[in-house]
Amino acid sequence: MSDKSQPSFNWKIAGEAGHGVMLASKLMAKAAKRHGMKSFNYLEYPSLIRGGHQTGQVYADFKNASCQHRELDLIVIYTQEGFKIHEDEMTAETVIIYNSDFGELEAEHTEKWGDQVVELPLSTWAKETAGTSLAANVVSLGASAYVLGMDLDIFKEMIADEFAARPKLIDKNKAALDKGYKGAEEKTDVLMEVNAQEDDMILLNGNEAVGMGAIAAGIQYYSAYPMTPATGLLHFMNEHKHEYPMVVKQVEDEIGAINEAIGASIAGVRAATGSSGGGFALMVEAVSFAGTAEVPLVILEAQRTGPASGVPTWTAQADLQFVLTAGHGDFPRVILTPGTVEEHFELGKKAFYLAEKYQLPVIILSDKYILESHQTMTTPDSVHENERQSMITDAKELPSDGSYLRYKDTENGITKRSIPGQEWGTHLANSYEHDEWGFATEEAEVINQAVEKRARKMEAIMEEIPQPQLLGPESADVTFVGWGSTVNVLMEAINQAPEGSVNAIHIPCMYPFPAEAFAKLAEKAKKLVMVEGNANAQAANWIRQQTCIEMDDTLLRYDGRPFYAEDLIEYATKK
């Protein structure tokens, strides 16, 4: 870690809300990317607007950087409590930049850390160069660039891009970078050298990736109510909507959000909504509605620590059993569980295709950990082609004898749908059980036919869902099993663990569950260990239900924090 030629680093910034910690952290990850490094930016912040303790940390490496690391090469600390809070992450090699404008360091810190501490008046320098102490975060980036042996010009170019909308601030911030760099140069040594290579990547978080996927899929309507950590997707949609024929709407409540999206979908546009556990809970009756009326709908369920209001700005994977069964009654749905940011883009796009083709709700079940963390991915293609699915695109297809039936029973359960405005396509999209026209029914035979028609769709869906993946060597002492964001940690565990000790199975789709494919991968495992962020081993139970496969062990965490590769490796290699 402290080897000067080793091209990887783990950096952290810690301060109060209002100090620009989150922006600085994202910019560090971006700077690393522009050096050609892969990077991962992980944020921890309290549910506060000011005060509290906020951190951002960036792990960067030329080969693999899929998740956060524990031990730090360099940390920038604003408020002194940071020394105690991050004690376990600082080693005898960690360089600690302390913003001396925040007061004289207490003896216990100077005694413990000695000359590892580099005191720099970041806020004073910020005022001198940029005219405001708020730019201390940019000064700290300059100082960090020096210590990490990075190219300051790359940071300057990035700052210019960041403040492109407010050009008056560019020169001031460049000056802040310079001051931080030179100031650090006078006080301390370079830890390593990062030589820039080609950068063919983008850096974004899970929310932005889902949004980009939705736009690539042709989304035209997004309605939502603000709720952490799904709000990022609502903001993304509003930022980019002007480039596309889209309507984005903030609504009165989550029930309005999902029902509006259902209306828009019925009227023929690709529509979606999003929320977190508590908001999704309010939407659930409407999920059942979309299921029975066969309305294409995409829903982002952004998990956070629950239950109820829970711990709003922290992560969890504890809604799985809820979402698997969400919506009373029997109806088909798809639950996608993307892991990497790249997979959030791919499945964010695919969700719309699946929803429209199979005319049902598709839930993208993710979590704060990956939705709000930035991760590099290879720049995707610019142009995406989409074809309308299971839909009558030319009204002339509709017979003018009025015989069209929206819910006509078919072999694969899917009936091409008409949309309002099309002559001779009139039908009723009904939340009651209904016949082939859509009229409500109480007849046993008609009910059976309707239930079975919808259920039949699952057969065809099985062929199109993303399959579980085996990561790492074919054989290993321990096979970790994860779903959703856990894969980011599993990949790193495989990278860092002794050869042959660890491999992993990642599950990007939980419903329908690809039982056969999973069993094929699991049967080769010597020891199956489920890794998931909830107290009840929800995925382990679901997998057992679907495959009869029992996990040999479970690693659970439900404290709002993500898993660490270091801990998984320790587990896998203990004797």
Added chain:
Amino acid sequence: MPKITKQNIKSPIKPTWCAGCGNFGILRALYAALEELELNRADVVTSYGVGCCDNGADFSANYAIHGLHGRSVPPTIGVKLANHELKVISVSGDGGQYGEGLNHLMFAARGNHNITMLVHNNNRYSLTTGQASPTTPKGTKTKTTPEGLIEEPFNPLHTALSAHASFVARGYANDFKQLKEIIKSAITHRGFALVDILQACVTFNKDYDFKWYKDHVEHLSEDHDSSDWNQAIEVATKPAGKLFTGVYYQDEDRPAYHESLDVLNEKPLVKQWQAERDISPVIKHYA
């Protein structure tokens, strides 16, 4: 496809309402209004909630959504924004709309979404056999209020007016001519329209029978100025006595929600589907 007529709008299913139900009168007036407006049957979308009146979803044959209880409004907003060339109607009852779905009504009014709300108001939850509803008078004894209803009745006209509704009217199920004209005005109105339609429930509301309505319902005075919001509030909040029917208030100048979205200036959203999406404007943000 031919224009709507009172005949071709009917589905093969005969209405299942009790003999004498006010819903028959309302439906008659609605069908007549749709015919007189010369609308194409493919261009009208009706959204229903859950209740007796909402079973009307089975009796008409245009594009329709039979949604969840209290939730007839949100789908109409989505439909209208997806395709603002459609005429969008919300059918609901006093229970679903002024209880379960009140929030949606207020936001639809605030935004002036161009939807027509026809609230069938018999001051009972009839489909679930007679419980008190938000508009049931104080003191009424029902299965769920055996000691007499404690709450004051909700005033939908006042609430709609204070939520910036640009068209507020009250009708009566058995006044065919007036109700038909009110419905026509509501549908052609530029923005949000609420029509609160009084009706008897012959099965669960014996107190408020036809005789009662005959004695208490009166047309708004000829001098009523429907462009005067304050006057509308005054009439809407008169102490209990006569129930006035007619258009209380109409603002013809306020633009509908969708008229404020540049993206909808030339074409409806649904006609702007892009078979090819270029995401480079998004990509460059994250480079």
